[in-house]
Amino acid sequence: MKILIVAERRDGELRRVTAEIAAKAKAFGDTEVVEVTGTDRYHPVAHANAVVARAKSSGADVVLTGATLNGRDLAARVAAKLGWAYAADCTDASVKDGAFQVKRPMYAGKVRATLRVPTPAVLSIRPGAWTLPAGTEAVKPAAIAADASAEKLKFARFEPTATSGKRVSLSEARVIVSGGRGLKGPENWKMLEDLADALGAATGASRAVTDAGWRPNEEQVGQTGKTVTPDLYIALGISGAIQHLAGMTSSKVIVAVNKDPDADIFKIADYGVVGDLFEFLPAFTEAVKKTKAGA
Numbered sequence: 001m002k003i004l005i006v007a008e009r010r011d012g013e014l015r016r017v018t019a020e021i022a023a024k025a026k027a028f029g030d031t032e033v034v035e036v037t038g039t040d041r042y043h044p045v046a047h048a049n050a051v052v053a054r055a056k057s058s059g060a061d062v063v064l065t066g067a068t069l070n071g072r073d074l075a076a077r078v079a080a081k082l083g084w085a086y087a088a089d090c091t092d093a094s095v096k097d098g099a100f101q102v103k104r105p106m107y108a109g110k111v112r113a114t115l116r117v118p119t120p121a122v123l124s125i126r127p128g129a130w131t132l133p134a135g136t137e138a139v140k141p142a143a144i145a146a147d148a149s150a151e152k153l154k155f156a157r158f159e160p161t162a163t164s165g166k167r168v169s170l171s172e173a174r175v176i177v178s179g180g181r182g183l184k185g186p187e188n189w190k191m192l193e194d195l196a197d198a199l200g201a202a203t204g205a206s207r208a209v210t211d212a213g214w215r216p217n218e219e220q221v222g223q224t225g226k227t228v229t230p231d232l233y234i235a236l237g238i239s240g241a242i243q244h245l246a247g248m249t250s251s252k253v254i255v256a257v258n259k260d261p262d263a264d265i266f267k268i269a270d271y272g273v274v275g276d277l278f279e280f281l282p283a284f285t286e287a288v289k290k291t292k293a294g295a
């Protein structure tokens with residue numbers, strides 16, 4: 001089977017999801033990693049045309065992208081232009097009898113479906129779904145040029161605004177510290193950020209918080225926000241509404257802090273702390289800092 005992987009960069013660096021896909025896809029067959037060049041940003045039509053041309057000329061059976069904002073947009077366009085099967089936001093994939101068997105969440109994460117996707121196909125893979133083995137060789141994508149001048153329509157820039165220069169991107173973060181209405185107000189976010197900084201984590205939020213304007217929309221996790229798959233998700237003062245869970249239940253370890261012992265978040269948490277987050281947070285951050293300093 002011939003696999004074509006479309007690499008993606010963020011701030012000049014290849015995104016981790018590209019390396020995750022490249023490492024795993026070797027098991028499926030011959031892989032080629034390409035990146036679209038020639039435009040200063042993501043151009044939906046120009047990029048899709050470039051990938052379609054390469055998929056045809058290379059005889060690819062499968063095109064893989066990250067299930068990022070741009071990756072999902074690109075994958076859907078490429079599948080439509082090629083007339084190939086398409087599965088978005090896959091959390092796993094394997095090859096069986098010449099077809100792909102993929103797993104993907106459906107109905108806002110309530111169902112995890114296993115689908116048989118016949119080739120040729122386009123799949124977008126959720127960041128963090130595939131572990132990147134230590135010592136994996138760096139990916140060196142081949143450049144394929146996009147013809148942006150051929151694009152008749154101008155598209156809005158499709159890139160999330162950075163919330164903080166020093167923090168990692170929410171979609172690809174290995175650790176996320178997320179806050180809910182239990183934090184009481186934006187003025188208390190400094191406490192949450194202190195913990196995030198101590199852990200090298202990204203910050204997330206519930207929709208109650210982003211709707212209230214306490215935090216920017218791009219930090220929202222959930223059904224109508226971002227879907228995340230970190231190694232560790234710390235939920236502070238978040239009740240665990242189904243729409244929030246839809247965005248984070250695939251996290252590998254979930255820690256919840258809530259003063260209500262019956263909060264729904266405890267149903268999916270691996271570790272739960274029943275208590276006041278305003279007492280827990282400073283003490284926990286201090287403990288993390290001491291542990292990191294080797295004290």
Ligand SMILES: Cc1cc2nc3c(=O)[nH]c(=O)nc-3n(C[C@H](O)[C@H](O)[C@H](O)COP(=O)(O)OP(=O)(O)OC[C@H]3O[C@@H](n4cnc5c(N)ncnc54)[C@H](O)[C@@H]3O)c2cc1C
Pocket residue numbers: 179180181182183205206207208209220221222223224225226236237238239240241242243244247257258259260263275276277278
């Ligand atoms: C169509 C639709 C889409 C939606 N999409 C999303 C989405 O993408 N993401 C999302 O998050 N929500 C989404 N929602 C909203 C969702 O239903 C909930 O309203 C929201 O997640 C609640 O946010 P919260 O947990 O921060 O607030 P609350 O439900 O108010 O919970 C606050 C929690 O903090 C706890 N708490 C309070 N004080 C403390 C303290 N001192 N110490 C410890 N704990 C404390 C409380 O016990 C409570 O459990 C959506 C809703 C709809 C209808």
